[in-house]
Amino acid sequence: MAQEVFIVAYDGRDLQVVEFAVDRAIKEGARLLIVHVLEWSPYSFLTTEELVERHKTRQQELTRANEMIMKPILEKVRQAGATADGDVRYGHVVDIICTIAKEKTAVMIFVGRSSSLSNRVFGSAASGLAQSAPVPTVIVP
Amino acid sequence: MIFDRKGPPRILGMLLFLFASSSSVRAQTIDETINELVGAVTTPFVKFIFSPLPGTDIPWIVLWLIIAATIFTFYFGFIQVRAFRHSIDLVKGDYSRPEDAGEVSHFQALATALSGTVGLGNIAGVAVAVAIGGPGATFWMILAGLMGMASKFTECTLGVKYRNEYPDGSVSGGPMYYLSKGLAEKGLGLPGRVMAVVFAVFCVMGALGGGNMFQANQVHAQLVNVTGGANSILSGEGWVTGLVMASIVFLVIVGGIRSIARFTEKIVPFMAVLYVGAALVILAMFIDKVPWALGQIVSGAFTGLGVAGGIVGALIQGFRRAAFSNEAGIGSASIAHSAVRTKEPITEGFVSLLEPFIDTVVICTMTALVIVITGVLEFDPQSGLYIWNSEAGRVATEGGLTGVALTSAAFGKGISWFPYVLAVAVVLFAFSTMISWSYYGVKAWTYLFGEGRHRELTFKVIFCVFVVIGAAMNLGSVIDFADAAIFAMALVNIAGLYILMPVVKEEMNSYLDRLQRGEIKKTKR
Numbered sequence: 001m002a003q004e005v006f007i008v009a010y011d012g013r014d015l016q017v018v019e020f021a022v023d024r025a026i027k028e029g030a031r032l033l034i035v036h037v038l039e040w041s042p043y044s045f046l047t048t049e050e051l052v053e054r055h056k057t058r059q060q061e062l063t064r065a066n067e068m069i070m071k072p073i074l075e076k077v078r079q080a081g082a083t084a085d086g087d088v089r090y091g092h093v094v095d096i097i098c099t100i101a102k103e104k105t106a107v108m109i110f111v112g113r114s115s116s117l118s119n120r121v122f123g124s125a126a127s128g129l130a131q132s133a134p135v136p137t138v139i140v141p
Numbered sequence: 142m143i144f145d146r147k148g149p150p151r152i153l154g155m156l157l158f159l160f161a162s163s164s165s166v167r168a169q170t171i172d173e174t175i176n177e178l179v180g181a182v183t184t185p186f187v188k189f190i191f192s193p194l195p196g197t198d199i200p201w202i203v204l205w206l207i208i209a210a211t212i213f214t215f216y217f218g219f220i221q222v223r224a225f226r227h228s229i230d231l232v233k234g235d236y237s238r239p240e241d242a243g244e245v246s247h248f249q250a251l252a253t254a255l256s257g258t259v260g261l262g263n264i265a266g267v268a269v270a271v272a273i274g275g276p277g278a279t280f281w282m283i284l285a286g287l288m289g290m291a292s293k294f295t296e297c298t299l300g301v302k303y304r305n306e307y308p309d310g311s312v313s314g315g316p317m318y319y320l321s322k323g324l325a326e327k328g329l330g331l332p333g334r335v336m337a338v339v340f341a342v343f344c345v346m347g348a349l350g351g352g353n354m355f356q357a358n359q360v361h362a363q364l365v366n367v368t369g370g371a372n373s374i375l376s377g378e379g380w381v382t383g384l385v386m387a388s389i390v391f392l393v394i395v396g397g398i399r400s401i402a403r404f405t406e407k408i409v410p411f412m413a414v415l416y417v418g419a420a421l422v423i424l425a426m427f428i429d430k431v432p433w434a435l436g437q438i439v440s441g442a443f444t445g446l447g448v449a450g451g452i453v454g455a456l457i458q459g460f461r462r463a464a465f466s467n468e469a470g471i472g473s474a475s476i477a478h479s480a481v482r483t484k485e486p487i488t489e490g491f492v493s494l495l496e497p498f499i500d501t502v503v504i505c506t507m508t509a510l511v512i513v514i515t516g517v518l519e520f521d522p523q524s525g526l527y528i529w530n531s532e533a534g535r536v537a538t539e540g541g542l543t544g545v546a547l548t549s550a551a552f553g554k555g556i557s558w559f560p561y562v563l564a565v566a567v568v569l570f571a572f573s574t575m576i577s578w579s580y581y582g583v584k585a586w587t588y589l590f591g592e593g594r595h596r597e598l599t600f601k602v603i604f605c606v607f608v609v610i611g612a613a614m615n616l617g618s619v620i621d622f623a624d625a626a627i628f629a630m631a632l633v634n635i636a637g638l639y640i641l642m643p644v645v646k647e648e649m650n651s652y653l654d655r656l657q658r659g660e661i662k663k664t665k666r
């Protein structure tokens with residue numbers, strides 16, 4: 001039987017959600033897939049200068065996300081004894097996590113609960129996933 | 142960091158000192174002096190560009206654009222009609238690959254290019270066209286917009302196909318590159334390089350004229366208009382408005398304060414929607430006059446309706462203002478469109494053909510309809526003709542207004558407070574157009590003089606100085622130079638497009654065949 005996949009929506013700061021997911025993954029013998037999403041909309045507006053530099057900026061953003069966010073957290077997770085992979089993608093957090101969950105036939109999603117003002121007003125990734133995730137979702141306070 | 146340089150900022154400082162030290166001189170004299178000095182330099186160039194064909198009143202450059210748009214329309218088999226639906230699907234992202242997320246989308250390339258083209262040309266330029274050419278100019282303007290879609294399609298496809306991609310991931314594209322690289326492929330290396338250089342020279346002038354002076358000039362006109370007209374504190378003080386605008390432009394393009402540009406880019410589309418929405422409200426208020434206005438537009442296109450230039454006058458004004466507004470055939474938009482990430486350059490051509498449609502067929506038509514319908518053009522009901530003001534060389538208008546002031550008065554007839562909203566819209570439209578054109582200008586400048594921060598800085602400072610000059614000059618001189626500079630770009634660009642259009646056709650046929658066979662599939666359902 002194939003190893004089960006747990007997805008962790010990681011914003012680069014919330015270590016609690018990762019630690020909780022690591023504990024669960026070790027206990028259940030599951031593999032973690034840590035996902036970091038760079039918020040992006042193809043319908044946003046760019047200045048001409050941003051437009052022509054976009055490809056370069058994208059490469060820099062991906063490198064930074066992989067080096068500064070994904071690599072350290074993967075090291076930490078593996079040191080804790082869990083098997084884990086990472087994925088950095090562009091898009092809307094909720095949509096991307098749901099897409100990956102379907103692609104990888106994940107069995108569970110772990111997401112942190114942000115308490116920022118904008119999230120309270122416009123909704124957070126946690127509330128979005130609670131409404132539209134295709135698999136059971138654990139919101140870690 | 143930039144401010145510790147001792148070069149161009151010092152020039153701006155000297156300019157500020159010059160204006161400040163002129164306080165003893167009557168303010169109006171400053172505007173008049175700028176007008177005379179710059180006018181003397183630009184007049185011969187303007188005369189050359191707009192010289193009529195022998196024995197006719199038709200400026201050869203306008204005919205150049207009409208012929209080009211017609212040829213491209215037929216050569217590509219009315220691609221603007223055939224690919225319209227597919228273009229919308231591309232903009233919606235129906236064919237975008239998920240792995241390209243984070244790259245420039247078709248929507249973004251279109252929106253950015255539109256923010257450079259939707260400007261004072263749509264608000265003030267249309268008023269000038271209708272005042273000089275009568276309502277019939279609107280008909281020709283719409284036709285020019287529809288045919289210009291094929292010109293834009295051609296140049297934007299080439300912009301992507303022949304762009305330069307640098308190792309750091311940045312791109313440079315536009316007529317300079319397709320003229321030099323594309324013509325070299327055809328064994329015309331030297332002529333291609335010469336044309337690229339000539340285009341770059343005209344592009345610098347176009348950036349300073351149409352992309353800058355005209356915008357600054359009409360911002361000042363509208364600010365004067367809403368603050369009391371002739372009694373306004375700003376009346377005759379164009380250089381003050383210019384100096385304020387130049388300072389903000391300076392902060393963005395030299396100081397690197399991108400947040401102002403970002404704010405403008407985000408708010409301009411909403412202002413455009415608000416503008417069209419207000420026009421629709423006014424049309425609804427004057428609904429009983431809509432059939433009459435449409436009749437005036439159609440009959441004016443073929444009879445002139447008392448306008449001195451007759452049919453030809455209406456046609457020239459319609460095509461001239463449409464080209465100035467949507468920039469089809471000019472080549473500028475391909476600089477912005479070339480940044481999109483796609484393996485199929487033709488897709489950007491499809492997307493770009495929506496630009497003249499939105500800019501001219503939708504927005505310019507709204508402006509023209511509001512002007513005609515609200516009766517700000519003086520009309521003699523007995524003769525059924527418009528009253529011609531021979532002294533001003535245009536249809537007599539309410540209060541003798543022209544340009545943005547005429548559009549503002551027309552909107553004010555329907556919604557009394559709208560001129561104030563229009564003033565904000567005008568400032569934002571002008572500002573976004575200036576920022577876009579400053580970039581086009583920099584690209585042309587660095588193509589001529591080489592890459593480098595100092596060289597870029599030199600152009601940017603010159604650009605800011607021209608904001609002041611544009612605001613201080615009178616509309617006639619500014620509009621002539623702005624038009625001449627923009628049209629001069631079309632002179633070289635279209636010549637190159639004729640040589641390279643078989644390349645576009647090959648790309649188009651290959652793509653459409655694969656699309657029809659189902660090899661190119663939608664990624665979204």
